[in-house]
Amino acid sequence: MQASKLRTMFIAMTAVILAASFTQAWSAESHPVTGEALSDNQTFTYRLLDQFPTLDPQLNQDVSGFHVIRDLFEGLLSQDAEGNLVPGVATHFTASDNNTTYTFALRPDARWSNGDPVTAHDFVYAWRRAVDPVTASPYGWYLELTQIVNAADILAGEKDPAELGVNAVDDHTLEVRLFAPLPYFPAMTTYATLFPAHRATIEAHGATWTAPGNMVSNGAYVLSELVLNEYHRRVKNPEYWAADNVIIEEVTGLVINDDNQALTRYRAGELDHLQPLPAGQYPALKEEMPDEATSVPRLCSYYYAINHSESGHPALKDVRVRRALSIAIDRNVIVERLLKGGQWPAYNFTHLKTAGFEMPEIAYASLDQTERDDEARRLMAASGIENLTLRLIYNTSESHKQIATVISQMWKQKLGVTTELANFEWKTYLNIMDNQEFDLARSGWCGDYNEASTFLDLLTTTHGANRGKYSNPDVDELMNASKTVEDPGAIYAEVEQILAEDMAIIPIYHYANTFLLSSDIRGWPYDNVENNWYSKNLYRVAD
Amino acid sequence: MIYYVARRLAVAVPTLLILIIVSYVLMYAAPGGPFDTERTLPPEVMANLQHKYGLDQPLVVQIWRYVVSIVTEFDFGPSFQYTDQTVNDIIRQGFPVTLTYGAWSFLVAVLAGVSLGIAAAVCHNTFLDYLCVGVSVGAQVLPNFVLAPVLTLVFTLWLAWLPGGGWQGGHWPYVVLPVIALSTSFMASIARMTRSSMLEALNADFIRTARAKGLPMRRIVIRHALKPAMLPVISYLGPTFVGMITGSVVIDVFFATGGIGQFFVNSALNRDYPVIMGITILAGALTIAFNLVVDLLYAWLDPRIRY
Numbered sequence: 040m041q042a043s044k045l046r047t048m049f050i051a052m053t054a055v056i057l058a059a060s061f062t063q064a065w066s067a068e069s070h071p072v073t074g075e076a077l078s079d080n081q082t083f084t085y086r087l088l089d090q091f092p093t094l095d096p097q098l099n100q101d102v103s104g105f106h107v108i109r110d111l112f113e114g115l116l117s118q119d120a121e122g123n124l125v126p127g128v129a130t131h132f133t134a135s136d137n138n139t140t141y142t143f144a145l146r147p148d149a150r151w152s153n154g155d156p157v158t159a160h161d162f163v164y165a166w167r168r169a170v171d172p173v174t175a176s177p178y179g180w181y182l183e184l185t186q187i188v189n190a191a192d193i194l195a196g197e198k199d200p201a202e203l204g205v206n207a208v209d210d211h212t213l214e215v216r217l218f219a220p221l222p223y224f225p226a227m228t229t230y231a232t233l234f235p236a237h238r239a240t241i242e243a244h245g246a247t248w249t250a251p252g253n254m255v256s257n258g259a260y261v262l263s264e265l266v267l268n269e270y271h272r273r274v275k276n277p278e279y280w281a282a283d284n285v286i287i288e289e290v291t292g293l294v295i296n297d298d299n300q301a302l303t304r305y306r307a308g309e310l311d312h313l314q315p316l317p318a319g320q321y322p323a324l325k326e327e328m329p330d331e332a333t334s335v336p337r338l339c340s341y342y343y344a345i346n347h348s349e350s351g352h353p354a355l356k357d358v359r360v361r362r363a364l365s366i367a368i369d370r371n372v373i374v375e376r377l378l379k380g381g382q383w384p385a386y387n388f389t390h391l392k393t394a395g396f397e398m399p400e401i402a403y404a405s406l407d408q409t410e411r412d413d414e415a416r417r418l419m420a421a422s423g424i425e426n427l428t429l430r431l432i433y434n435t436s437e438s439h440k441q442i443a444t445v446i447s448q449m450w451k452q453k454l455g456v457t458t459e460l461a462n463f464e465w466k467t468y469l470n471i472m473d474n475q476e477f478d479l480a481r482s483g484w485c486g487d488y489n490e491a492s493t494f495l496d497l498l499t500t501t502h503g504a505n506r507g508k509y510s511n512p513d514v515d516e517l518m519n520a521s522k523t524v525e526d527p528g529a530i531y532a533e534v535e536q537i538l539a540e541d542m543a544i545i546p547i548y549h550y551a552n553t554f555l556l557s558s559d560i561r562g563w564p565y566d567n568v569e570n571n572w573y574s575k576n577l578y579r580v581a582d
Numbered sequence: 583m584i585y586y587v588a589r590r591l592a593v594a595v596p597t598l599l600i601l602i603i604v605s606y607v608l609m610y611a612a613p614g615g616p617f618d619t620e621r622t623l624p625p626e627v628m629a630n631l632q633h634k635y636g637l638d639q640p641l642v643v644q645i646w647r648y649v650v651s652i653v654t655e656f657d658f659g660p661s662f663q664y665t666d667q668t669v670n671d672i673i674r675q676g677f678p679v680t681l682t683y684g685a686w687s688f689l690v691a692v693l694a695g696v697s698l699g700i701a702a703a704v705c706h707n708t709f710l711d712y713l714c715v716g717v718s719v720g721a722q723v724l725p726n727f728v729l730a731p732v733l734t735l736v737f738t739l740w741l742a743w744l745p746g747g748g749w750q751g752g753h754w755p756y757v758v759l760p761v762i763a764l765s766t767s768f769m770a771s772i773a774r775m776t777r778s779s780m781l782e783a784l785n786a787d788f789i790r791t792a793r794a795k796g797l798p799m800r801r802i803v804i805r806h807a808l809k810p811a812m813l814p815v816i817s818y819l820g821p822t823f824v825g826m827i828t829g830s831v832v833i834d835v836f837f838a839t840g841g842i843g844q845f846f847v848n849s850a851l852n853r854d855y856p857v858i859m860g861i862t863i864l865a866g867a868l869t870i871a872f873n874l875v876v877d878l879l880y881a882w883l884d885p886r887i888r889y
Contacts, residue, residue, distance in 0.1 A: 093665045100619065172626075175634035177617060179627045195626040249666045267664060267675060269749050269840030295747060296835040296844070300731060304746040307738045466614030466853050473622060484620075503622035 070561075071284065076581040078559060082289040083577055085312035086301045090268045090294050094249040096234040097169040100178045102485070108231045110273055110290065110574045111256040115143050115162070115213070115228040118571050120564035122394065122489055124226060128157055128235065128257070129213070138220035145211040150278045151237050152254075152261045159207035161257075165236035167193075167200040181232040184487075185224060186217040220523050223490050229571075230488070259285045259575035268294050273574070286578035305555055314554035318438050321380040321553040330558040334381030336392040338568045339485035339550035340494060341385070343431070343446075344472070344507035345543070351507075352429055352478040359422040361542035364479075366403045367415035367453045368446055370548060377441050380553040385546035387535045388484075389494040392549070392568045396491045399532040401539045412453050419454045428457040433481035434468040442547070443481065472506040479545070480506065489569055491531040492521060498534075498543050509543040583881075586889035587874065594870045599649070601866045602859065606645050609858055616662040616853040635662060648859070658863075659856035663849065669860035676842035677864070680829030682752045683839065687765035688826050692819065695769040696812075699776025703811075704803060706781060714773065721770035730763045730836035747838040760837045764830055768822060775815050783811040809883050816883065820876035824868045828861070 069076050091104035096112050099105055109117075117127035129143040149157035168174050170182050170193045182190040188204025204216035217224060227233065237255040244253045251262045259282070260273040272291045276282065293310065295301040298317040305313040316324060316332070325332040345355055354360045370384030386404035389396050403411060431447065433439040440462065447458035458479075463471060472480050484504065486493040496502055499518050500510040517534050521527035538544070552570055556563055562577040564570075617623060617631050632638045636647060651657045658669035695718075702714035737759060738746035744755050783789065784807055792802050829843025842861055849857035881887045 090664070092663050095666060098665050172630040172633070175627075175630040177619070177623060177627065177631060179630070180624050183624065191626070194624070194630065196630075246660065246666060246668075266749070266840050267667065267672065268834065268844050269838055293748065293838060294840075295838050297731075300734060300747065300836050303731070303734050303739050307742065307746055309738075309746055464851060466618055466851065467612070468614075469618045469620070470614040473618070503624065504620060506622075 070286070070578060070580075073561075075561065075578075077286065078579040078581045081287050081579055082291065083287050083311050083560065083574060083579070084291045084293065084309065086305070086310050086314065087292045087294045088296065088315070094254070094262065094265075096231040097165060097174060097236065098176050098178070099231045100176075105231050106572065107271070107273070107292065108234065109229075109258070109571065110260045111254070111258045111262055112231070112234040113149075113258045113279075114230070114234045115145075116225055117573070118229055118564075118567060118569075120562070120567060120576065122564070122567040122569060122571065124229070127229075128162075129228075132225060134225075138222050138224070139217045141215045141217075141224055142208070143213040143215070145213060146280060147211055148280045149257060150280065151257050152276050152278050153237075153240075154278055155237070155239075155255075156210070157235055157257045158210040159213040160210070161235035161237065162213050162233075163203075163205050163207050164238045165234060166205050167203050168236060168241075169232050170194050170203060171200045172196045176232070178232045181227075181230065181487075185227050185233070186219045186221045188216045188218050222525070223488065223492075226488050226490070259573070260290060270294065279575075281575070285575045287574050290574045302555075311557040311560050312554065313556075314552060316380070316553045316555065319377070319379050324555065328555065331555045332553070333556065333565065334551045334553045335565050335570065336383075336390070336568045337485075337550040337552040337570055338390050338393060338489060339483055340388055340390050341481075341483050341547045341550065342388065343545040343547065344477075344480045344482045345509070345545065346475050346478055346480070346507050347510065347543075348475045348508040350475045352427075354422070354424045354427050355429075355478060357422050357424065358541060359418040360424060360427070361545075362403075363415040363418040363422070363454055364450060364456065365542050365545040366406075366411040366418075367449055368545065368547065369408050369449060371408070373442055373445060374548050377445065378438070378548070381551040383549040383551070385549045386539065388498070388538060388544060388546055389491045389531065389535065390486065390549045390568070393486065393491050393494070394489045394568070395528060396531060397528055399535050401535065403539070415453060419456075425455070426457075427455075428459060429478040430459045430461065431479040431481075432461045432463065432468065432471060432477045434465050435462045439481050446547075475506070475508060482506070482544075483550075485550075486569065492518065492527070495521075495531060495534050495538075498538060507544065511537065511541060511543070513537055514543075583889050587878075590874050590877075594867075597870060598863065598866055602649060602863060603645060605859060605862045606648070606855075607641070609853075609855055610641060612853065614853055616855060618853075635660070652863075658860040661849075661854055661857050663852045663854040663857065669856045672845055672857060673842060673860055673864060676829070676840060676845050679749055679752070679839050680834075680841035680843055681827045683757055683760040683764060683833065683841070684823075684827035684829065686757060686761045687768065688819075688823050690761060691765040691768040691772055691826075694765075695772025696776050696815070698769070698773040700780055700803065700808070702773070702777040703780035703784060704799075706784075714777070718770040718773040718777075721766045722774070724766060726763045726767065726830065727832045727836070729766055730759070730832060733759050733763055734836070747836070749837075749839045749841075756837075756839075760833045760839060763836070764826065764833050768826070771818070772815060775818060776811065779814050780807060780811040783807040786810070813880065813883055816876055816879050820872045821869060824865065824872050828865045828868065 087103060089103055091107060092101055093099055093104055094108055096108050099108055113127045115127055115129040116124045119125045128145055128149045130146050132141055132143040134141050145159055151157055169176050170179050170190050179194045189198050189202045192198040193200050193203055206214055208214050235257060240255040241248045247253060251265050254262050259276055259279045261276045263272045263274045265271040270291060270293045275285055275288050301313055302317055304310055345361060374382045374384050383391055386401045391398055431443055433443050443460050450456040450458055484494060484497055496518055497504050498509050499515045514534055514537055517530050521530040559580050560577055561580055564572050636644060661667050661669055661672060698714045698718060702711045705711050734746045737744045744758055748756055750756050789802060789807055792806050829841040831843040831847040834841040834844035845857055846861045881889060
């Protein structure tokens with residue numbers, strides 16, 4: 040008896056010792072900064088709403104692809120949990136010539152996943168590739184936006200890609216020349232288009248260079264598996280310069296299209312992270328799983344575009360009508376009764392949590408709804424317009440439909456305005472909006488970077504997404520001026536006032552992101568309004 | 583018979599060509615294009631994209647180039663949406679998935695459906711008949727988009743027996759739920775069809791003769807009644823089989839299988855022209871092939887039919 044008990048104990052102990060020696064380096068260790076005990080299981084599984092179209096940094100134009108690309112690749116600069124700039128491949132940079140020349144110093148220990156050093160030439164190659172007409176990147180315009188010398192001419196085929204205003208002074212020094220000053224240029228290098236690319240790999244494999252096994256990348260992870268519309272997996276890159284600080288060993292993204300199905304699978308323990316939650320379910324889930332359900336700001340604004348062009352309804356040319364329509368909307372009803380996910384009622388365009396943005400005092404925001412309704416009726420009566428019928432279009436979605444229905448009810452009851460609702464699938468919808476065949480159109484805009492101009496530029500005359508064709512020389516001039524001043528905050532406030540006065544668009548709400556995250560996963564960047572998470576900052580604590 | 587098959591195959595070529603042309607033109611007629619996004623692209627960027635994919639050519643030239651590259655290189659072009667993939671890659675990845683769960687579903691639907699139908703017909707107006715009819719009507723009114731979430735709820739969340747989705751190369755636990763969800767309503771249709779045509783066959787003169795001769799019931803049903811009773815079922819099964827193996831968007835979406843059913847619908851929404859065309863041609867070619875198979879089966883089942 041005794042002997043067999045001893046033997047059992049011995050076997051058990053051997054098993055424990057063996058198991059311990061085979062598990063990852065991090066097991067039974069604690070987090071280097073916080074000291075929390077770490078779990079043996081350092082894997083992270085999350086849900087993707089849709090398959091990302093591409094993992095090619097220069098071709099990417101999509102949020103769903105970008106979150107994978109920023110794990111696989113690293114740009115000059117990166118973001119911390121609050122969204123502040125932190126060193127990436129570059130350790131530091133200097134700006135000169137009134138913010139038109141930027142010089143980045145690259146760390147000598149940065150390496151590609153095949154062991155090659157990451158040099159300034161890799162950035163030059165990638166950026167030229169992004170604007171080369173042969174590449175035909177749908178995000179080529181991003182380099183125009185950065186104001187890099189010659190980007191626009193190269194895209195138009197008028198200059199050679201070699202003439203792009205970026206050059207490698209030596210292997211570890213990158214110099215960028217802009218044709219106009221751009222104080223937030225460094226922040227723009229955190230986006231995929233400006234990530235480096237490994238020339239030899241792309242030249243060897245062509246369009247399939249991003250396939251697992253082919254891809255050479257320089258981020259904290261490398262792509263190990265990819266099955267379209269099913270899943271992909273990325274594993275820790277041992278060549279990454281800060282690999283010692285990377286705790287999560289393996290990240291798996293499962294494509295689950297249906298929100299409710301995804302929720303069932305989260306409940307079944309198949310997922311550590313789920314986003315977005317099924318519409319309207321956030322309060323119930325928060326009650327049920329208070330440690331796991333969260334709502335954080337998301338840098339997007341929901342609004343109705345007003346058609347200011349020739350084809351728009353004549354009544355909408357009257358600012359009193361536009362203002363009456365906007366202020367008659369009880370945004371609290373939409374946010375609290377319909378969406379229920381921590382969104383904010385919006386009375387301006389720029390998302391309220393945008394970095395450095397100070398919310399100006401918008402007059403109608405400070406009234407209560409009864410006062411607004413009275414004002415709306417007064418304005419409508421003053422305009423002398425009666426029996427107004429407007430055409431409101433939205434892209435097919437249950438949530439857009441609910442909001443449109445509620446708003447049309449409010450307009451009917453308060454102003455006697457009739458609204459014809461029409462919905463279209465996405466591409467048809469874009470086509471209709473591009474042709475200005477609407478009076479009012481549901482729209483949303485997400486910031487490309489965390490700065491107010493990403494919103495306000497949209498309402499300048501020539502912007503590609505200004506589908507209501509709003510045009511105000513004052514706004515154009517102010518936004519132009521904002522590019523060169525040290526602190527554009529006052530200009531943004533003034534533009535918001537003009538937009539509110541003019542009611543250029545009808546703001547409705549500022550987005551929030553609702554998600555579920557396993558309670559043992561730590562390091563989530565709750566305070567990053569762009570919701571840019573990097574797997575290298577996550578870790579799983581022991582139970 | 584060989585002459586008949588050869589003639590049918592010869593007709594298939596122009597049929598496919600017409601399919602390609604009509605689909606291409608219809609696709610073009612849909613508003614919006616593959617590169618339309620929320621942010622209107624600057625004209626120079628759009629021009630580069632159009633040029634890269636040959637969309638700056640006249641429609642006739644595009645169709646001609648498309649057909650030529652299929653015929654000469656069996657190349658169905660790159661995907662506009664998944665820019666790192668070609669249409670061949672997508673079909674190579676997605677078709678085996680739908681083929682697997684589709685073929686299993688077909689097998690399950692046919693075996694269960696035909697058995698239920700025969701049982702109901704043989705035991706006409708008995709409890710067993712009512713049970714079979716009840717089951718098949720119940721299965722018929724349970725569409726797969728209702729069944730799929732219920733199955734996941736029961737087998738994944740409550741019982742924790744099977745994964746709630748994924749494919750993992752067709753490992754069996756991942757195949758079970760898609761097969762149940764897809765086969766159920768087809769099984770019901772097959773059962774009802776088998777029952778009614780079996781009832782008809784059992785009342786036919788030659789069956790009465792067989793009974794009068796004193797043949798055992800099992801032999802009458804299997805040897806004599808089943809073959810003629812299957813004729814209407816078989817003509818239903820041809821296109822059904824093609825529909826099942828080319829995938830169901832509901833199954834692909836709910837169980838995240840990565841099958842081509844979802845690619846087909848997404849490509850239409852994204853205006854991913856080459857993927858729409860590739861899958862349309864695949865489904866078209868399979869339909870033509872299986873209609874031929876059905877016609878050949880007819881001749882085998884019914885000696886009165888000759889080609």
